[in-house]
Amino acid sequence: MLERKNIMSNGFGIIGERLTLAAFSQLSGSLAGMPYVKLVVDREKSIIHFVNHTAYEFHSDYIAEQILNIPRTKIESEIDAFNKSVYFDLSRRFYLGILALHTREEKRFFTLETVEVDTMDGTMVKFFFDFVKNHVDPSIPLLFKPANHLQENIVTHLEPTELPRVYTHEIFASVTYIALNPGKTTGRIRAFTSEQDYQKSRVTLEWYDIVVMSRVPDDIPRISGIINSNHTTPLSHTNILASGWQIPNCIQLNVLEKIQKENFDMQWVEYSVVMDKTEIHLQKVEPPQVLPQKPSWSVDKIQLEEPQTTQTPIVSLETLRMSDRYKYGTKAANLGELHYLLQNGSERLIGFYRIPRPPRTNLLSYLSQRLGVSENADLTKETWKFLKDFLDIPRGIAIPFSVQQEFLCSSPKIQQAIGKLKMALELNARQVDSLCITLQQMIRSTRMPDKIRNYIDSEIAHHLGGVSSFVVRSSSNAEDLEGFSAAGIYESLNHVTSAEKVFDSIKQVWASLISPRSVRLRQDVGISLDDSYMGVVIQEEMKTNMGGVLVTTNPTSRYDFRNVYLNISNNSVTKVVQGTEQPYQCLYNTVEGGGRTLSFGSLQEDLSQSQKQVLQKLALAGRLLQSHFSPDYTFSTPIDMEWLAQDHKMYLLQLRPYSI
Numbered sequence: 001m002l003e004r005k006n007i008m009s010n011g012f013g014i015i016g017e018r019l020t021l022a023a024f025s026q027l028s029g030s031l032a033g034m035p036y037v038k039l040v041v042d043r044e045k046s047i048i049h050f051v052n053h054t055a056y057e058f059h060s061d062y063i064a065e066q067i068l069n070i071p072r073t074k075i076e077s078e079i080d081a082f083n084k085s086v087y088f089d090l091s092r093r094f095y096l097g098i099l100a101l102h103t104r105e106e107k108r109f110f111t112l113e114t115v116e117v118d119t120m121d122g123t124m125v126k127f128f129f130d131f132v133k134n135h136v137d138p139s140i141p142l143l144f145k146p147a148n149h150l151q152e153n154i155v156t157h158l159e160p161t162e163l164p165r166v167y168t169h170e171i172f173a174s175v176t177y178i179a180l181n182p183g184k185t186t187g188r189i190r191a192f193t194s195e196q197d198y199q200k201s202r203v204t205l206e207w208y209d210i211v212v213m214s215r216v217p218d219d220i221p222r223i224s225g226i227i228n229s230n231h232t233t234p235l236s237h238t239n240i241l242a243s244g245w246q247i248p249n250c251i252q253l254n255v256l257e258k259i260q261k262e263n264f265d266m267q268w269v270e271y272s273v274v275m276d277k278t279e280i281h282l283q284k285v286e287p288p289q290v291l292p293q294k295p296s297w298s299v300d301k302i303q304l305e306e307p308q309t310t311q312t313p314i315v316s317l318e319t320l321r322m323s324d325r326y327k328y329g330t331k332a333a334n335l336g337e338l339h340y341l342l343q344n345g346s347e348r349l350i351g352f353y354r355i356p357r358p359p360r361t362n363l364l365s366y367l368s369q370r371l372g373v374s375e376n377a378d379l380t381k382e383t384w385k386f387l388k389d390f391l392d393i394p395r396g397i398a399i400p401f402s403v404q405q406e407f408l409c410s411s412p413k414i415q416q417a418i419g420k421l422k423m424a425l426e427l428n429a430r431q432v433d434s435l436c437i438t439l440q441q442m443i444r445s446t447r448m449p450d451k452i453r454n455y456i457d458s459e460i461a462h463h464l465g466g467v468s469s470f471v472v473r474s475s476s477n478a479e480d481l482e483g484f485s486a487a488g489i490y491e492s493l494n495h496v497t498s499a500e501k502v503f504d505s506i507k508q509v510w511a512s513l514i515s516p517r518s519v520r521l522r523q524d525v526g527i528s529l530d531d532s533y534m535g536v537v538i539q540e541e542m543k544t545n546m547g548g549v550l551v552t553t554n555p556t557s558r559y560d561f562r563n564v565y566l567n568i569s570n571n572s573v574t575k576v577v578q579g580t581e582q583p584y585q586c587l588y589n590t591v592e593g594g595g596r597t598l599s600f601g602s603l604q605e606d607l608s609q610s611q612k613q614v615l616q617k618l619a620l621a622g623r624l625l626q627s628h629f630s631p632d633y634t635f636s637t638p639i640d641m642e643w644l645a646q647d648h649k650m651y652l653l654q655l656r657p658y659s660i
Helices: 004-009 021-027 059-067 072-077 079-087 122-133 149-155 168-174 195-204 237-245 255-261 322-328 330-344 364-371 379-390 401-409 412-427 432-445 450-464 499-512 516-524 573-578 609-629
Strands: 013-015 029-031 034-042 047-051 094-104 107-113 142-144 177-181 183-191 209-213 225-228 249-252 268-273 281-284 396-399 470-476 492-496 534-540 546-551 563-569 584-589 595-599 639-646 649-657
Touching (some): 013 021, 047 059, 059 079, 059 094, 072 079, 094 122, 107 122, 149 595, 149 609, 168 595, 177 237, 177 268, 183 225, 183 255, 209 255, 225 237, 237 249, 322 330, 322 401, 330 396, 330 534, 330 609, 330 649, 364 379, 379 609, 396 450, 401 412, 401 499, 401 534, 412 432, 432 516, 450 499, 470 499, 492 499, 546 609, 595 609, 609 649
Parallel strands (some): 107 142, 183 209, 209 225, 225 249
Antiparallel strands (some): 013 047, 034 047, 034 094, 094 107, 177 249, 470 534, 546 639, 563 584, 584 595, 639 649
C-alpha cells in the first residue's frame, strides 16, 4: 500500500487508513457551508477510500480511475448500469457515502449518509456504518443520517445503541442560515422586533431598504433585501415575491441581536446571500450623498397583452384554455388548461424527460420506471393516463373582466373615484393610498345591479348546484408575468357559504385590484391602472385533511434537476403560503424516485407511508405538468402548484410559474 503522504501528494485521497481531522480538512469540499468528504467502501477488498474532493467531484470518476483502472469515460458511457450496481444492487461491491462534519453548540460530530436514491437494506446500512466508524477519528461521534424515506423506516427497526442516528429534520431545525434567494445589494437596514413596529413604520419604507424581522410579512412593498430571523418556508408569498423580484433573501437566526449589537439599524450596508456559505454577509458602508437611481425594474416596463373587456360570457372552467387569460385572467386560464389536458392529453408532457442530461441522451427510461411501464410503452399515452387517474380539479366557473367592467361602469361615484386615482397616480400625489382605500370601500359597499347579480346567480346554479361551500379566487391579467409574480397581492376567500356572501366576496376580489399595495407594485413596473383587470374564479371548496404547495425545483439548490419541493399542512394551504404556519417540508426525486423529509414543521409526527407514496406520485405529476406549461422547449421553467389530497385523489387548486 502507498504511504499516505504519497497518496495525498498525488491528489487521490486516503486508502485503508483511519481518517484524522487534519486529513478530513485536506480532502473535504463544502456543500451549503458544510465540510464533507466522499468515501467508497470496497466490500470485495474490505478497504475504505476517502476521496480528495479537489481531484474527484464524483464517486464514479474515482472508482473508475483509482479502483477499476479504467477511463472515467467508460463508466460515463454506462452510467445507468453503474448507478444500478452501486445504489440498487443488494449484493453490490461498492458502498458510496458522504461524511460530513457538523458543529452544534460547540460540539462536533460526523454524519454518514448515502445518496438519496440508495436502496440498501437494514443489514447493509449496519455494515456500512460499522465499517466507516472503524476508520474515522474515534474522538468525534459518528451518526447515521437517513438519506430517504426508505432509510428513515429502516432505522426505526434498529436500536440507537446499534446505529446512532440523526435525522435531516433535526439538523434542519438547528441550521442557523438558509439561503432562500442568492444575491447582493447595497441598501439601508430596517430592523423590526415586532409586526406592530413594522406596521407603524411601513409607510416609511423605501425601495432601497433591507427589511429584517422574525418573519417578513406578506404585505411587504418592493424593497432591496429581506432577512428573516426565524425559520420560514421558501414557498410563502413573501419569499416567492423576493425570488420574482430577484433580491437577496435568507433565514439568519439571531440576526436581530447582531444588528442591535453592531448598531446596524438605519445604517447603509452591503448585504449578500450566497448558497454555499454558513452565514450572510453584512458590512457597513458610507451612505450615498445622493440616493441611487431605482434599478432596472423601474425602467424596463412590463408588457401586457391587450385584454378583452366587453361581451364575454361567464363559463365553466373546463371550457377555457391557456390562451383565454386575456379575457378571464391567468388563474382561470391555467385551470381551464388543466381541464383540457386531463381530458385530451398532450404531446408536451414528456418534454422534461426527453432533454439530454450528459452523459445520458435522455431520461425516458427513468420515466418508464416511475410510471411502472415498459420502456417500449407509449409514454405520452401512459403519462396522460397517469394524470387523468390521479388528478382532478374542483368544478367551478370563471367570471370575465367584462363583468367587472360592467359593474364599475354602473356606478358614477366609482367612475369619478377611479378618475381621481388615475390623476393622483399620474402626479405621484401623496393621496394615492387614501384614494385607493376609499375606492375599495365604494366597490365593496355599492349594490351589484340586478342584471349582473341575476346572471352570476344563474350560472352558479347551473354549474355548481348542490355545492354548500365555495372558494372565490382572484384571476387578474396583472399577475404571474415575467418580472411580476403578484403572489399574495390579490384577494381569495375560503369558506363562502350563502349566496349573499358569494356576491360580497366577488366585490372583495374586484376591490383587491385597487389596494394601495397592488396599485403601487404595478405602478413600479409600469403596469397602469388602465391596463389592469380582474376576473373571478368560483369553485367548490373541497374538504380534506392534507394540502399544500409544490414547486418543481429545489429552492435551496437551483442546479438540482431531480428534486421537487413540497410543503404540507394538515390544517390550511392558506397558512402555508402566508407563512403563518411552519409546514412539513420534503423533497421528492422525479428521476430515480424516493423522497426525504426536511422538516416536520408544526406537525407533531411524521406522515404515514401511504401519505408519502401519494406525495411521490404528486411530485411526478408536477414534473409532467411543468413540461406542458413550459413557455419554451427546454421544458425547464418550474411551476408552483397548490393542492389538496382526498383519499388517493389529488385536487389542484392553482398553477402558475415559479420564479427562480
